[in-house]
Amino acid sequence: MKVLVTGANGQLGKCLQKHSKPLTEIKFLFETSQTLDITSEETVKAYFKEHQPDFCINCAAYTNVEAAEDEENLAFQVNSEAVKSLSRLCDSYHTKLVHISTDYVFDGLKHSPYLEKDSVKPINIYGASKLQGEQMVSEHMHAYFILRTSWLYSEFGHNFFNTILKKADDRVELRITTEQIGTPTNANDLAEMILNLITADSNAFGLYHFSNTGEATWYDFARLILEEKQLENEVSLKATFSYPTKAKRPKFSVLDKSKVEATFQTKIPHWRESLVGLLKEGE
Numbered sequence: 001m002k003v004l005v006t007g008a009n010g011q012l013g014k015c016l017q018k019h020s021k022p023l024t025e026i027k028f029l030f031e032t033s034q035t036l037d038i039t040s041e042e043t044v045k046a047y048f049k050e051h052q053p054d055f056c057i058n059c060a061a062y063t064n065v066e067a068a069e070d071e072e073n074l075a076f077q078v079n080s081e082a083v084k085s086l087s088r089l090c091d092s093y094h095t096k097l098v099h100i101s102t103d104y105v106f107d108g109l110k111h112s113p114y115l116e117k118d119s120v121k122p123i124n125i126y127g128a129s130k131l132q133g134e135q136m137v138s139e140h141m142h143a144y145f146i147l148r149t150s151w152l153y154s155e156f157g158h159n160f161f162n163t164i165l166k167k168a169d170d171r172v173e174l175r176i177t178t179e180q181i182g183t184p185t186n187a188n189d190l191a192e193m194i195l196n197l198i199t200a201d202s203n204a205f206g207l208y209h210f211s212n213t214g215e216a217t218w219y220d221f222a223r224l225i226l227e228e229k230q231l232e233n234e235v236s237l238k239a240t241f242s243y244p245t246k247a248k249r250p251k252f253s254v255l256d257k258s259k260v261e262a263t264f265q266t267k268i269p270h271w272r273e274s275l276v277g278l279l280k281e282g283e
């Protein structure tokens with residue numbers, strides 16, 4: 001089996017590289033923004049013609065939520081237009097697509113976990129571009145899995161977890177918002193789930209919510225990082241309701257995972273357990 005991973009140098013791409021090592025029976029083609037720019041339709045077309053992958057895991061995305069407010073065209077080009085041509089190609093080569101989307105497709109006004117069937121209404125440009133990407137996948141192909149996830153972090157790349165660790169190392173005073181409730185998700189858990197989906201070669205196509213379980217504010221997330229690193233007495237951490245940003249973010253974006261759990265018999269770890277596990281790994 002041949003599996004193409006786009007955006008392979010991003011955090012999810014790197015987690016997939018890490019967790020796919022034991023899967024020697026699968027040939028992984030890890031392509032970065034340098035080796036396979038998904039916005040270049042001709043390049044991607046030629047790539048598919050040559051390699052004809054059985055699966056494509058699309059980790060390529062424009063993910064800078066703040067900058068997207070000023071770079072709308074680029075965000076839509078990567079997160080929607082490129083996804084349209086990728087989906088068409090996957091359909092014509094019978095390549096199954098695993099596409100990743102976000103909790104930011106919701107407006108955050110619900111008070112209980114969001115189901116796959118709940119109505120979507122993004123409140124920032126990044127969320128709007130990702131929603132349009134989802135629509136491109138479902139309109140242009142059949143054999144797809146769209147996995148919506150939330151608040152991804154890992155040891156790799158730019159994410160809230162690494163930002164807090166860096167600020168804590170520099171003994172910068174932390175002011176962290178309590179305004180949003182969601183679920184931090186260890187990208188290593190998502191990578192494992194994706195690899196299970198592929199090795200099972202499941203045909204249960206469709207839209208799924210996948211995050212760690214439980215809920216938290218960004219403040220709760222930062223606090224557990226400091227506690228586990230035993231830095232709570234060395235770094236000042238203050239809760240603030242308002243932390244002004246250019247992009248609006250949903251106030252509540254916890255995802256309901258019943259569908260993914262029931263379909264794939266997965267036991268998803270709690271966000272606290274997973275965060276503690278990652279910090280222990282790094283010791």
Ligand SMILES: NC(=O)C1=CN([C@@H]2O[C@H](COP(=O)(O)OP(=O)(O)OC[C@H]3O[C@@H](n4cnc5c(N)ncnc54)[C@H](OP(=O)(O)O)[C@@H]3O)[C@@H](O)[C@H]2O)C=CC1
Nearest residue numbers: 007009010011012033037038060061063100102149151152
């Ligand atoms: N990070 C998060 O908190 C969340 C992410 N998601 C989704 O999960 C997926 C993975 O995100 P994550 O790994 O965190 O994101 P990253 O930003 O870490 O990685 C995205 C990767 O995509 C690459 N990329 C950007 N443009 C192109 C392009 N035109 N062609 C090919 N590659 C490109 C980037 O390369 P380069 O750096 O060279 O530009 C980068 O390596 C995305 O779909 C994202 O929307 C969903 C919920 C939460």
Ligand SMILES: Cc1cn([C@H]2C[C@H](O)[C@@H](COP(=O)(O)OP(=O)(O)O[C@H]3O[C@@H](C)C(=O)[C@@H](O)[C@H]3O)O2)c(=O)[nH]c1=O
Nearest residue numbers: 063065102103104150151152160163175176177218243
């Ligand atoms: C760095 C920092 C952020 N914040 C706030 C800003 C914001 O409201 C919240 C989260 O900050 P960030 O900008 O790191 O996170 P953000 O970029 O909004 O994260 C999102 O990324 C995209 C890609 C997704 O798909 C989402 O699921 C989500 O993970 O925390 C503080 O309160 N204090 C701080 O020191």
